[in-house]
Amino acid sequence: MGMATALEFLPIATPVLERIRATGRDAFGNAATPQVREAGLPLRCCLRLSRDGERVRLVAHRPSELGGPYAEVGPVFVHAEACEGYRTPHTFPAEFRDRRAVLRAYGADGMMLDGVLAEPGQSEHLVGRLLADPRVDQVHVRNVVAGCWNFTVRRAST
Ligand SMILES: [Zn+2]
Structure with a gap:
């Protein structure tokens, strides 16, 4: 652990x-x-x-x-207009926790290494698991049907 x-x-x-x-x-x-x-x-x-x-x-x-x-x-x-942006960048976005999602993991060369379907409540845990693999540079959380990107997850730089 x-x-x-x-x-x-x-x-x-x-x-x-x-x-x-x-x-x-x-x-x-x-x-x-x-x-x-x-x-x-x-x-x-x-x-x-x-x-x-x-x-x-x-x-x-x-x-x-x-x-x-x-x-x-x-x-x-x-x-449409300026908003407050995402103010808690080290926390999984709360309103995306209980959505179904496709998680795609990419290496630093941009090639896709893995893809996972996350049921409601699973995304946060599965994103962490994908990024535990040192070959993974970033994970995209995406909509299930159309695949549209929601946000990117990386290891924090500090
Ligand atoms: Zn906004």
Whole structure:
């Protein structure tokens, strides 16, 4: 029994969000118009679910900075305007704990090493288990059906 590795839970980087909100376009040139949508959408800016009446933007995002054939672009929701971001980066996002998820583990070369289906309540434990493998650089938590990225998990740098 060892000490659990400290992990870091990463939303979309702030400069990327600022650019989307300032220009009204995502990094791929698509219009990212503010809209009011149903509650319960996973927001990739502050890692919680949307509430009734909140304005969001749907944007294309490439979550992996590692490159390679697995670094795909996918659709994600973010708050339309500046939000508080994710304030507890060393804690698993609470509103994602009880969602089903696909967990994908990538090596530092961007290649996928493993993929796991997590039932509600299992993601936090399984993410830790995947990152206990030293070959794994990062794990993506994703939606089950469409595979859309929710957030990235890495070992904390300090
Ligand atoms: Zn937000």
